[in-house]
Amino acid sequence: MEHHLPQLIQDLALILIAAAAVTIIFKKIRQPLVLGYIIAGFFVGPYFSFFPNIVDASNVSIWANIGVIFLLFSLGLEFSFKKLIKVGGSASITAFVEIIFIVTLGFFAGQWMGWNYMDSLFLGGMLASSSTTIIIKAFDELGVKHKKYARIVFGVLVVEDIVVILLMVLLSTLAVSQQFNGNELMFAIAKLIFFLITIYLTGIYVLPTIFRLSRKVLDDEMMLIISIGLCFGLVVLATKAGLSAELGAFLMGTILGETLYSEKVEHLIKPMKDLFGAVFFISIGMMIDPAAMLAYKWPILIITLLTLVGKFMLTTFGAVLSGQPFRQSVQVGASMAQIGEFAFIVAALGLSLNVTSDFLFPVAVGVSAITTFTTPYMISYSDHIHRFMEKMTPNSMLRAIDKYSDQFQTIQQESGWKKLIKSYFATILLNTVVIVALVLGGHNLLMPFLEDYLANSITARIITLCVVILASVPFLWAITIQRIQPKVYKELWKGNYFSRGPMVLVDLLRILIGIIIVQFIIYRFYPSLIVSVLGIPLTLLFLYFLSTKIQSLHNLIVKRFLYNFYERDIYAKEKLRLEKDDKEKYKRKIDSLWSTYVAEFEVGQYAEYIGKRLDELAWRENFGINVAYIKRGEKVVYTPNAHDRIFPFDKIGLLGDEEHIRDFENKKFRMEEVGQNFVTQTGLEDFVLMNFLVTRNASFLGKSIKEIELREKTDGLVVGIERDGKRLLNPPSATILLLNDLVWIVGNKKLIHQFMKENNL
Known part of the structure; x- marks a missing residue:
């Protein structure tokens, strides 16, 4: 009986087998895997007839879109918002310089090739963004994603993605209305x-x-499901808001990247990212049509050169303007010299709106395919490009760039007014956004629910209005009353009499903004002049008289947010502190070495213990000392066992503390002390007293001294264990080694080191 296998499974089998075969070859010849994926895609695509082809390309396209989502989600996890803020200024300047000039050059290149106005305009839009996914993959394979210039590149890519989203809105508006609409933009x-x-x-x-509340039940399986669910949930929300799916995936990655679970999530999704990412790059290869590319070879060649040279030079120029050193600017420029998935999206947008020619999409695919091949080489050879450009650039210009970079990157002390205005702007913007979100939530969610539940729209509106205003009170207080930057405010107020007027005007402006926001809230639910006349002053009086309680509530909200925002940093600092405490504690243990030393004596020819075995002598049990070694002529017996005997003229090394050795000396014989602190003067420098701490990584944790065969493996003898601040001297071989035990052993130095290395000590 023949079973029908879904075509998707057959296509995936073909894709992954082809990818595996090609990438093994690329691994052998040490070439980037992303190039192998693209070639594999071409082999199984519709334009290569020598191998079996993909039947249902639409399903593969869906998997490729999932791959883009995972790649952007992973990027957000690795480069959190705080990291992007650090390069935000440099990245923004670099991105805007590059986008403005490359869009302009793309438009004029299209006009020069005889294209119509809309084709030229969309060509400029296609060139505006580099491929985030290709750069991520190339950086990962080349091992440069943690370098300083890579952070700048990722910042530029984020800014580019945001700008391209706005550019697509502008292009859509121009395509429909054939005129620029500033309001829509x-x-x-x-x-x-x-x-x-x-x-x-x-x-x-x-x-x-x-x-934090559910950490006890958050195992790997739950964490994987939750993180992917959150990622795809925000992707859906972003697309419903008219934004890109990639932006939603990246944003959720940055949010999870601020939590304590970012590394775990990154580790869990890596196999899925690799799988779906491979499908994405294979799908690019499937779109390579040699016939179409040959038919439009000259436009593809011209635009490819414009992309490689133009984006490289313009991005480098933008990075220099942003204050980056010349070498780093060249590295950033070399990394950005390609177009990717957004070029396809822009080209497809033009086709869907019926405003661009059919050739624009194959041109985009051809340029993307070629520049995808060149990207890893541009990145890996960026240092060579820098050295070449440095030789071609006059020394006076290089010195000017270095001087400009030094001056630009020098931290300038902000004036009091600048700090105050920046803080006011941030406070008003963030709190206004929260209030608007509360208003939209109340209007679109709470009010319809209450109208259905109460069957009375007026009552529902009034209740919703009251709930929204009460929920907005802490944020209204922050906008209108909160003392922002009190120290700076006080200095400005006392420092300059003429500053007081503008400061009062700024405070009045804050109150005016608060009034406008209250008016907006009221009119959204109950557009009545009477309600506004009564509601605005009542809200302001409420804010004023309950200011202390509202401040406490606002501080609680801000405190919770800041703790969550800096949770990883707080945890990292606490971990470092605990590690430092552990090291200090361990150091104190080492510094508090027992007063143990090796004392050597020569056995007389008439000694009473001649010929007796060590277990018969019982020196360890009776005197608390150990026979560390027996030197008989040129032969040395390290840590002799219980059956070894004492003979005349043997030189015996005894290990013990001062009290035990003195007691043994007084009762048995006189001896000459020749060494202290586990160093002897007998030429036995490799025979030492050492210690190690039993950690969780130790393979012998929970085993006895005898079971781990310490004597056999180290030629050594355990002479003491420190446990919970107590000292166990000469522990029996049946003693179990517990976590955090500090074990003292005398034996062969090299063998002890080898034992510690094998057990990760």
Whole structure:
């Protein structure tokens, strides 16, 4: 009986087998795997007839989109928002310089090739963004993603993605109306900013708290399901808001990247990222049509050169303008010289709107395929490119660039007014976004629910209005009344009499903004002049008279957010502190070495113990000392066993503390002390007293001294154990070694070191 196998499984089998075969070859010849994936995609694609081809390309395209989502999600996990903030200024300047010039060059290149106005305009949009996924993969394979210039590149990519989203809105508007609509563009920018701030603030406030409350049940399986669910949930939300799926995946990655579970999530999703990412790059290879590329070879060649040279030079120029050193700027430029998935999206947008020609998409695929091949080589040879450019650049210009970079990167002390204005702006913006989010939530979720539940729209509106205003009170207080930067404010107020007027005006402006926001809330639910006249002053009086309690509530909210935001940093500092304490504790243990030393004596020819075995003498049991070695002529017996005997003229090394050796000396014989602190003067420098700490990694944890065969493996003898601040001298061989035991052993130095290395001590 023949069973029908879904075509998707057959296609995936073909894709993965082809990818495995090609990438094994690329591994052997030490070439980037992403190139192997693209070649494998071409082999199984519709334009190569010598191998079996993919039948259902639409399903593969869905898997490829999932791959992009995982790649962007992984990027967000590795490069959190705090890290991106550090390169935000440099990345923004670099990105804007590169985008403005490359879009302009792309437009004029299209006009020069005889393309129409819309084709040229969309060509500029195609060139605006480099491929985040290809660069991530290339950086990962080349091992450079943790270098300083890589952080700049990732910052530029994030800015590019955001700008391209706005550019797509602008292109859509131009395509439909054939004219520039500034209002729609401004609305798109405001919507993007609102989405980013709202989701990020909500995610940081909620997710770490939930993780802390449920940490006892968060095993690997649950963490994987939750993180992927959150990622795809935000992808859906972003697309419904008119933004890109990639932006939603990246944003959720940055949120989870601030939690204590970021490394675990990154580790858990890596296999899925590798799998779906491979499918994505294979799907790019499947779109390579040699016939179409040959038909449009000259436009592809021209645009490829424009991409490689233009984006490289312009990005390098932007990085130099942002204050980066010349070498780092060249590395950033070399990394950005390609186009990727957004080029396909922009080209497909033009086709869907019926405003661009059919050839634009195969041109985009051809340029993307070629520049994908060149990207790993541009990155790996960026130092060679830098050295070449350095030789070609006049020394005076190089010195000017270095001087500019030094001056630009010098931290300038901000004036009091600048600090104050920046703090006011940030406070007003963030709290306004939270209030708007509360208003939208109340209007779109709470009010419809209450209308259905109460069957009375007026009552539902009034209840919703009251709930939203009460929920907004802490944030209204922050906008209107909170003393922002009190120390700076006090210095400005006392320092300059003429500063007081502007400061009062700024405070009045804050109150005015608060009034406008209250008016916005009221009119959203109950557009009545009477309600506004009564509601605004009542809200302001409420804020004023209950200021202390509202301040406490606001401080509690901010404190929780800041703790979640810096949770990883707090945990890292606490971990370092505990490790430092452990090291100090361990150091104190080492510094408090027992007063143990090796004393050597020669056995007389008439001694009473001649010919007796060590177990018969019982020196360890009776005097608390150990026979460390017996030197008989040129032969040395290290840590002799119980059956070894004492003979005339043997030189015996006794190990013990001062009290035990003195007691043994007084009762048995006189001896000459020749060494202290586990160093003898007998030429036995390799025979030492050492210690090791029993850790969780120790394979012998919970085993006895006899079971781990310490004597056989080290030619040694355990002479003491420190446990819980107590000292166990000469422990029996049946003693079990416990966690954090500090074990003292006398024996062969090299063998002891080897034993410690084998057991990760």
